Amino acid sequence: xxxxxxxxxxxxxxxxxxxxxxxxxxxxxxxxxxxxxxxxxxxxxxxxxxxxxxxxxxxxxxxxxxxxxxxxxxxxxxxxxxxxxxxxxxxxxxxxxxxxxxxxxxxxxxxxxxxxxxxxxxxxxxxxxxxxxxxxxxxxxxxxxxxxxxxxxxxxxxxxxxxxxxxxxxxxxxxxxxxxxxxxxxxxxxxxxxxxxxxxxxxxxxxxxxxxxxxxxxxxxxxxxxxxxxxxxxxxxxxxxxxxxxxxxxxxxxxxxxxxxxxxxxxxxxxxxxxxxxxxxxxxxxxxxxxxxxxxxxxxxxxxxxxxxxxxxxxxxxxxx
Amino acid sequence: xxxxxxxxxxxxxxxxxxxxxxxxxxxxxxxxxxxxxxxxxxxxxxxxxxxxxxxxxxxxxxxxxxxxxxxxxxxxxxxxxxxxxxxxxxxxxxxxxxxxxxxxxxxxxxxxxxxxxxxxxxxxxxxxxxxxxxxxxxxxxxxxxxxxxxxxxxxxxxxxxxxxxxxxxxxxxxxxxxxxxxxxxxxxxxxxxxxxxxxxxxxxxxxxxxxxxxxxxxxxxxxxxxxxxxxxxxxxxxxxxxxxxxxxxxxxxxxxxxxxxxxxxxxxxxxxxxxxxxxxxxxxxxxxxxxxxxxxx
Numbered sequence: 001x002x003x004x005x006x007x008x009x010x011x012x013x014x015x016x017x018x019x020x021x022x023x024x025x026x027x028x029x030x031x032x033x034x035x036x037x038x039x040x041x042x043x044x045x046x047x048x049x050x051x052x053x054x055x056x057x058x059x060x061x062x063x064x065x066x067x068x069x070x071x072x073x074x075x076x077x078x079x080x081x082x083x084x085x086x087x088x089x090x091x092x093x094x095x096x097x098x099x100x101x102x103x104x105x106x107x108x109x110x111x112x113x114x115x116x117x118x119x120x121x122x123x124x125x126x127x128x129x130x131x132x133x134x135x136x137x138x139x140x141x142x143x144x145x146x147x148x149x150x151x152x153x154x155x156x157x158x159x160x161x162x163x164x165x166x167x168x169x170x171x172x173x174x175x176x177x178x179x180x181x182x183x184x185x186x187x188x189x190x191x192x193x194x195x196x197x198x199x200x201x202x203x204x205x206x207x208x209x210x211x212x213x214x215x216x217x218x219x220x221x222x223x224x225x226x227x228x229x230x231x232x233x234x235x236x237x238x239x240x241x242x243x244x245x246x247x248x249x250x251x252x253x254x255x256x257x258x259x260x261x262x263x264x265x266x267x268x269x270x271x272x273x274x275x276x277x278x279x280x281x282x283x284x285x286x287x288x289x290x291x292x293x294x295x296x297x298x299x300x301x302x303x304x305x306x307x308x309x310x311x312x313x314x315x316x317x318x319x320x321x
Numbered sequence: 322x323x324x325x326x327x328x329x330x331x332x333x334x335x336x337x338x339x340x341x342x343x344x345x346x347x348x349x350x351x352x353x354x355x356x357x358x359x360x361x362x363x364x365x366x367x368x369x370x371x372x373x374x375x376x377x378x379x380x381x382x383x384x385x386x387x388x389x390x391x392x393x394x395x396x397x398x399x400x401x402x403x404x405x406x407x408x409x410x411x412x413x414x415x416x417x418x419x420x421x422x423x424x425x426x427x428x429x430x431x432x433x434x435x436x437x438x439x440x441x442x443x444x445x446x447x448x449x450x451x452x453x454x455x456x457x458x459x460x461x462x463x464x465x466x467x468x469x470x471x472x473x474x475x476x477x478x479x480x481x482x483x484x485x486x487x488x489x490x491x492x493x494x495x496x497x498x499x500x501x502x503x504x505x506x507x508x509x510x511x512x513x514x515x516x517x518x519x520x521x522x523x524x525x526x527x528x529x530x531x532x533x534x535x536x537x538x539x540x541x542x543x544x545x546x547x548x549x550x551x552x553x554x555x556x557x558x559x560x561x562x563x564x565x566x567x568x569x570x571x572x573x574x575x576x577x578x579x580x581x582x583x584x585x586x587x588x589x590x591x592x593x594x595x596x597x598x599x600x601x602x603x604x605x606x607x608x609x610x611x612x613x614x615x616x617x618x
Contacts (some may be wrong), residue, residue, distance in 0.1 A: 061426055107609030114359050117429060118559050119608050121361070125556055126601035133594050242552060246437065253430055282445060289437030293416060296431050300423040 012177075019170045026159040035162040039230060041271040042169025046223035047244070048251030048263035048270075049172040050216040053179065056258035058212040059192040061113070063245050064104070064120035067127050068097040068217045069224025070239035074131065076225040077234050080151040081137040090164075090225040097221030101214045109206065109213075121242075128240040147235025156229055164226045172219055176260055184211060250288060253295055256302030265303050330468050331585040337470060339581025340478030341543055343574055344536040345554055346561035347484060348529035350573050353562065355505040355525040358417065358428050362436035364555030365443075366405065366530055370537020371546050372443050373401045375452050382446050394454045394538050395476075401534045409530025413523040436551065443548035454541035473542045480539050481577070484532055489570055491528075501525045553597070560604040566614025575616065579603075 026035065047065060054062040072093030079089035108119040135143030142148055179185045187208045190198035199205050228234050247270060255266025273291075277284035299306045349363045360366075377397035380387035412435065420427040453459075461472040492498040503511040504521045512518050540546065540554065557580060565576025580600060587599035607615065 055426060061429060104605075107605050110612045111608060113425065114357070114429065115612065117359060118563065119605070122556055122559070122601050122604050122608075125553065126598060126605065129594060129598035129601070133598065246433070249430060249433065257424075257426075283441060285437045286441035286445075289434040289441065292434030292437070293431050296423065296427050296434070297416065297419055300427055 015170070015173065019166070022166055022170075023163065026162065032158060035158050037271060037275065039158075039162050039165045040274060041267055042165035043223050043227050044247055044251055044270050045169045045263060045267040046172040047220055047248045048255070048267045049176050050220050051248035052252045052257065052260075052263050053176060053212055054216050056252065056262075057180065057185065057188045057192060058209055059113075059188075059195070060209060060213060061117040062120050062213070062216070063117055063242075064108075064123040065216075065220050065248050066124040066240045066242065066244035067104075068101065068220040069227065069244055070124065070127060070131075070234075070236075071100055072097045072221030072224040073228035073234045073239055074148075077148045077150050077228060078137055081148065086150075086152060086156065086229060090222060090229070093225040094218045094221035097224070098214050098218040101217030102210075105210055105213060109210065124240040124242070124245075128236045131236040131239070145235065145237070147233060150229065150232040150234075153229070153232040161226065161230045164229065165223075168219070168222050168226060172223075173264070175215070175219065179212070179215070180260065184208060188212060246288065250292060252302075253292060254302055256304035256308075257300075259302065259304045259308075262302055262304045269303075328586075328589070329466075330470070331589040332582065333465075333468050333470050334474055335582035335585035336578055337474035337478040337581070338543075338585060339578035340474075340481035341536070341539055341577075342557055342561050342580050343481040343577030344477065344484060344532065344539060346558040346565075346573055346577060347488060348532040348536065349555075349558045350562050350567065350570075351488075351529040351532070352526060353567060355501055356413075356417070356421075356428075356522055358432070360529075361429065361432045361555060362439060362551075363529075363533065363558060364551030364553070365436045365439040366408070366551075367533045367537040367540060367554055368546055368548070368551045369408075369439055369443060370401055370405055370534040371454065371541035372447050372452070372537075373397070373404065373534070374454055374538045374541055375447065377401070378454060378456070384448075393456055394542060398535060398538055401538065402531045405530040405534040405537075406527040409533075410523045410527035412530075413526035414519075417526070418519055418522065440548050440551060447548070449548055451545045451547050452541075453545040454538070456542075459542050471543075473539075477539050477543060480535060481574075484535055485570065485574060488528075488532065497521070497524060501528075556604070557600065560600060563604060563612075563614055564607050566616040569614075569616050572614060572616030576614070579615075 022038065025038075047069070051062065051065065054060045072090075075093035075096045076086065076089035079092055080086060084092065104120075104123055108116060108123075111119045132144055137143070138148065179188075187198070187203045190201070190203055191205050191208060195205050228239075251263050251266035251270045253266070254269050255264065256262030273284075273288065277287060280287070295302065301309070345364075345367055348367075349360060352358055352360045352363070374394040374397050376382055377392040377400065378394055380391065416431055416435070417428050420431045459471075459473050462469055463472055463475070464470070492502050500511065500516045500521045501524065503514070503516060504518050504525075508518050511521075544550075560580050561573060561576040563576070564579055565572030565574070580603070583603050584596050584600050588596035591599065
């Protein structure tokens with residue numbers, strides 16, 4: 001039987017061209033407002049891509065993304081307090097997030113399916129209390145509920161931060177392509193479809209899921225650190241807030257779960273919503289929740305899934321599944 | 322050094338507080354047991370119940386105050402239970418039943434969306450400020466020997482026992498209860514035996530929400546709440562269900578006691594902020610050591 005995974009259409013060249021154009025955009029003198037939009041888009045894109053990898057391709061309904069982004073952000077910002085440069089802090093944050101993923105994999109990987117979701121939802125809440133109690137650096141006025149300010153934020157301009165975000169956004173697309181075309185991606189697809197069959201044909205289920213969990217933690221960690229370079233401040237209640245998970249789910253569900261281009265479309269719409277709904281801050285969660293429910297009922301495969309379906313029904317050559 | 326006499330107060334309060342946690346967890350456990358759905362909106366629905374009681378007591382909504390109200394929170398359950406039953410019935414009938422066919426994660430994502438909608442609505446109607454239900458008896462306490470316990474903690478415990486036992490009798494003795502049990506054990510076999518599983522599911526969700534209404538009112542009497550409190554009580558309910566093991570009512574009861582005790586004893590020895598952390602770490606440790614729960618099969 002042939003294994004087919006929905007893949008990004010077109011070669012690598014268009015993606016490289018788009019990335020190059022976006023990279024020289026600041027030099028061409030585009031308005032500053034654009035970079036705020038694009039910055040958020042790339043951060044959301046990276047996180048949504050990782051959630052698609054976890055939920056769509058690895059069958060891990062992971063509700064602990066804020067644990068990774070928050071830990072990485074804390075590592076990076078506390079790093080600047082002890083003299084670590086921000087660039088190194090971003091890497092250090094991602095490494096800490098990946099190591100933390102490895103650590104919590106011991107309890108949560110014993111759980112399957114929906115139980116995994118319960119196990120992971122506890123993790124960011126626990127971390128929130130850890131950082132409310134723990135003050136690694138600074139005096140009584142910093143840390144805990146008061147949070148930390150990024151030191152040396154002045155070195156980074158909006159454009160510098162934009163380039164960082166562009167880097168991780170584009171890298172996450174390449175990474176997804178790489179993973180899905182590798183043995184890891186094929187193994188993950190086999191596990192997702194039927195894990196006992198996959199295990200009996202020689203796939204190490206535990207190890208592959210762990211790989212994708214750690215990779216997702218690392219990339220979410222980088223995206224999180226870059227976000228906190230932009231925000232230049234971190235405190236426990238927002239850092240470990242469930243809204244991070246919501247952004248990831250919203251992006252993937254709107255675009256299309258288990259579709260490689262899904263998160264790109266989804267992240268763009270979530271970013272647009274973020275800025276459009278800023279005017280209606282009081283009801284923005286309500287609207288986002290309604291969108292989540294509506295999409296799941298009306299078009300569970302998201303926008304890309306819908307487009308694909310329409311295309312398939314028009315083309316006489318494709319065999320319907 | 323703390324003597325044993327000092328410990329008896331946190332132990333007593335822990336057991337009573339456990340009753341409140343059992344109350345919160347019962348609905349979650351029922352929905353999970355019957356429909357295999359993790360209702361992540363459960364905490365928010367419980368808080369919604371607390372807000373309804375707040376409205377019935379103070380008449381406050383969207384900055385207005387209607388003086389005609391002034392109902393006792395426990396008495397207002399007569400109205401709140403049917404309302405939440407209706408909400409639960411509607412959620413299952415119109416949203417969840419359609420999501421079950423889509424994929425494994427679809428009902429979870431819909432529950433997540435519902436959770437956001439309820440949180441935001443609570444905030445619109447009753448502001449983000451902390452609220453509480455404070456009839457005169459909520460502030461009273463009683464003492465047995467050297468132990469001083471707020472009266473409301475005892476009421477929590479009694480309510481938990483009453484709801485738990487009546488739920489058990491309902492599931493054992495009535496036709497609908499037996500149908501719910503049958504559908505949870507094997508929905509296809511139940512369907513073949515002529516049980517309308519779709520309708521049974523809607524009733525089960527409605528009943529779970531009725532227990533959530535009771536839990537919400539007692540929660541509001543015990544603790545202050547905000548529109549976003551739902552998440553922490555959801556996690557506590559998960560903890561109760563995980564520690565006790567899914568599908569075992571006795572396990573749920575003991576799970577609640579264990580969490581209540583862990584919280585009050587943790588607070589006694591390590592301080593108020595650390596007590597929640599101790600609770601969450603306990604949940605993670607139980608997950609790591611015995612994912613099926615202490616009393617699960």
